[in-house]
Amino acid sequence: MRLGYFPGCSLHGTAREYEESLKAVAAALHIELEEIRDWACCGATSAHATSRTLGVALPARTLMQAEKQNLDRIFAPCAACYNRLASAQHALAHDATMASQIRSILDYSPKTSVSIINIAQLLSAQAGEIQKNSKAPLNGLKIACYYGCLLVRPPEVCKFDDPEAPNSLDHIVSATGAAPVAWDMALECCGGGFSLSRTASVVRLSRAILKSARSAGAHALAVACPMCHSNLDFRQQAINKRNRDGEAMPILFLSQLVGLSLGLDPIQLGLHRHFVSPQPLLDRIGMGKLQPERREQV
Amino acid sequence: MNTSAPSPASAGDIHSFPPAKSLLSKIRNAIGLDPVLCYQCGKCSAGCPMASEMDLKTHEIIRLLQLDLGERLLSSDSIWLCLTCETCTTRCPMEFDPAAAIDALREIALREYPDRVPRSISAFHSAFLDQIRMHGRVFEFGLVAFYKLRSGALFGDVESVPGMLARGKLGLKPKRIQGIQEVRRIFSQCATEKPR
Amino acid sequence: MSRIGVFICHCGENIGRTVDCVRVAHNLENVPGVVHSIDYKYMCSDPGQALIKQAIRELQLDGVVVGACSPHMHEKTFRKAAAAAGLNPYLCEMANLREHCSWIHEDRERATDKAIGLARFMVEKIKYNRPLATIRIPVERRALVIGGGIAGIQAALDIADGGREVILVEKEPSIGGHMSQLSETFPTLDCSQCILTPRMVEVAQHPNIQLLAYSEVESVEGYIGNFQVKIRRKARSVDEIKCNGCGECQKNCPNQKIPGEFDRGLGMRTAIYVPFPQAVPNIPVIDRAKCAFYRGKAKGVKKAVCGKCAEVCGPKAIDFDQQDSFVTEEVGAIVVATGYQLYSIGKAQESETLRGYGEYGYGAIPDVIDGLQFERLASASGPTGGKILRPSDGKEPKTIVFLQCIGSRDRAKGIEYCSKICCMYVAKHAILYHHKVDHGRAIVFYLDIRAGGKGYDEFVRRAIEESHALYLRGRVSRLFRNGDTICVHGVDTLSGEPVAIDADMVVLATAMRAQPDIASLAQKLSISYDRHGFLNEAHPKLRPVETNTAGVYLAGACQSPRDIPDSVAMASAAAAKVLGLFSNELLEREPLIARVDQLACTGCFHCERVCPYGAIERKQLKDGKGRVIKIVAEVNQGVCQGCGTCQATCPSKSVELEGFTDEQVYAAVNAL
């Protein structure tokens, strides 16, 4: 299976473990990821919050690049990038004024038939393969699947899964042998792009999510978005320092969980890069220590 | 902004009706939906993660829009506090799109009331967009540095830098994409007001 | 025909605003054959009609064209006026200048031109109209009532009390409908069962009512006064005549743990069951999907797996081999009273245009229930004996949050209309809860209170002032489990404050929807329904209980959401219509039916093949000596409904539909 691949900025920076684990999992499942050449940033919230046209034009350029490479399916692992690409495509297909504006800016009119898929779509289609190739099923792990905002909302753009009671991530987590927990905060916002500009809001929102997952009995959270990861992992230090909410909650990318169940090396999956150590989780499933010398550097 | 001349019947700060329909039609055109759809059920505000921090809740923003009270709306912090989590849009019983309306309001506010954008938020957006303008992608170390310069929050999060570096999460050298001129052209053509 | 009168109506401003009626009348004056052409403010008014009558008499008119509203509105009125002046009513036609012209156009010039064109169509057509005589057909003076809820019960009793026979068909094992599930009724708080049960018994005992429960209408043939209805009597697996209703079978059924429909899953029933103790008829039915006997048989087990009910049945009424059977009844009128279903809150929806409320966790959170489930909890005959207890742990809830408009007024979920009854029953729930639970706190999220009705608004105020229910204006965004409580995230839009409430129970006031299988019933009856599946009345104001199919009437919530008093009133109205129809032995029918020119007929009988009613009969034409010359088609006047398919099909053009003959249509077309 050949897929166009749009990593997005975070996967080359603060969320590099997401890319590392993805590439390892893709190799194990024989999925060929062909990176879109010379892609640009999707613009994230800052683009669409300041100019609707900019918010469409930046992802449209990436769609154009993909088309030039003859890619008819684009995999965007970052939920935010996925949402921007899909929103741009939706605007091009449904808003004629916008489409003509983009055409004049790019001197090109991107096709709207390219399918853009997110990690939940990719891996839930592979659930059978994941289960089949499972070398170290994660039995006994309880995982809170966190969908966040941008994977399923708004439904007319994302068009997959139920926007209010989704289950695609739960389906994937079940395939790894772990048990998804029933909880109600899976769709609540973590504070998204306010990490730097309104840290207090992020702390408030992310804390509520962590508390809910903990009270539902989860051992870890599975996420599909680098922004959510950063808010729930990196910002968790501050949350835990200020409050006595309970044990630190490891935050794993979905691909890392799948990688573990496929028997891949935790270091290869970038598990050592988290701020909240996933070591307790690894202990629970009888995996070895993440390289201690590296951890001590922290 | 309220362009309607005060009528003798309206005393002091009471709005006179009907107001000049300026903002309302702009938003209607921008998002392709008519704010008149809203019947003020408040489901948007009820589910808004930022509602507790907003002085105008989402449904109140839409109501002011219906009344076309532009100044009150465009000079409010609240529109900048929206995270675009799309919860309101997903749950709106009338299939209105509050998130898109707020985006459109921000675009106009940026032009007409640039001074009212909360400093930290405008600093973030401009630092972020500057990164794209400079490199075609966002280089996170640069983003943080630029943000700090603009926002004045120089020391926040400084303690986290070593941790980021140790985990290999912060690259120090930005890479520029080849098509950077294309990206810059997009920026110039979209003619966005630069957030301060 | 050469003495035609044209009468153009202004309909006040309705036509006159967009159509220059004076110009229309003037223009028509010059059409050959027209001897009189005038306009007037209100043609349908007494003086307007007098103008027509006077012209007919004084000018010896032999045709009248009224340019006014839709013929569906006033054709009868003007034909009657013509008849009163001695003109055959079928020599009066209408041109639709309002619905089809003035109301849909803005350009006065062009609308006027079009109005002239429409009137000319009719003038040319009427030149070929023939005087016709009304047809009289016999009426079978028995009625069919479909649906045994309160509306069907009321209609059946009224017709039966009026001295006519009624066949009441109910698809469930018992009559009673949704009303039998309710605890108390607003705004008087009288107990639903107490007022309904006597009426149910009356139905069972009425000499003029034949009750066919657990039965469905299979097919309907015929027409007003003469319907043939085939009814499927579903196999109860119990002989209705032998059964004495002792209940031994239920007591001994080993499968005691089936969530009961009557209690909305809050109570259990057995595989052989009577839906509720007051059921009419009090005869059990075996749920074959759940019964061990049938499940064993389906799996291919040779020996009977179970048979407990048959063993304990004194009168030996259990009949495992019973099959569905059919009866055909002749009736003259049909009342449809099939009621409603509740909107399903969960994810599963039968229609693509509908969506459920994932955000409210119905089905996943046990203490989130719907309004009808709350009725069962509050009902003295319900699963908790009338105590308000949580389904999850049987504890008494100290805080209940009620959410209104679940499904209703929610375009995104597929329902735009207001369900009308929810404001009232939620107020009732709040009052009942206050009566039953000391210090219980009821909080209601509403959008608008719609309490138009006698004593209705006072009732809502009572919930607020005396039962201390807190009314918050707004919708709830989502429900979150929080330990054993439910956290309700809502907003009070009046203060602008978002609120989070820890509730012990949440009750969702779900929308009323049309019955799921309404389309197939409507097709059997040839009646229409709106896009939500509610049946269409013939006129929203003036003919609210009739349908566009003569002889078929509507009662209750099958037509739109309505409460008990409205349903009962509508049922009595439908019964009055039926009794009116039955007051004569013969029924007058419009003579707009097909007629065969027997000399021209070649006897190919294409008409016979396409006639939907079987109205074409074969007739032998004989010569003077009694020898058959040819066999030709003949139309049975009582059976023909006047669709005209025969005429369009006839190769020799020897059949004609009165009122719509080729000559008439071509004359209109020639006026282009």
Add this chain to the structure above:
Amino acid sequence: MASSFEPNIVAFVCNWCTYTGADLAGTSRISMAPNVRIIRLPCTGRIDTLFILKALERGADGIIVSGCHPADCHYTAGNYHARRRFAIFRDLMEFVGIDPHRVTFSWVSASEGGKWAEVVDRTTERVRRLGPFRTYPRLARGAGE
């Protein structure tokens, strides 16, 4: 030139569904093109294909035929017979050289006032673009040869 042309369109509709639907469009005040004049018939089953040819011959530029949706016929099955008849009629139209776009066949129920307005506007627009209907070109040509 073409823009100043206002086509004449005749609609043959059934009494129960489309006529009532058009009434509903009126009661709902849905504005539409004034080019269409309705001839009311009991059922689409009554519509002889010759009506269409006659109307075109007498000066109509376009035709609408509309009745109850399949399965919803007031007379049970008239619209099915009509449907079969019109399927064959399409071939005849092509044979005599009538652009099939001049004739719209549609189903409009009693509750579809909005749909009726759409059918009217769409047909008017289409026929306006086709220009006035003059003759049956192919037959005329055939006769000339």
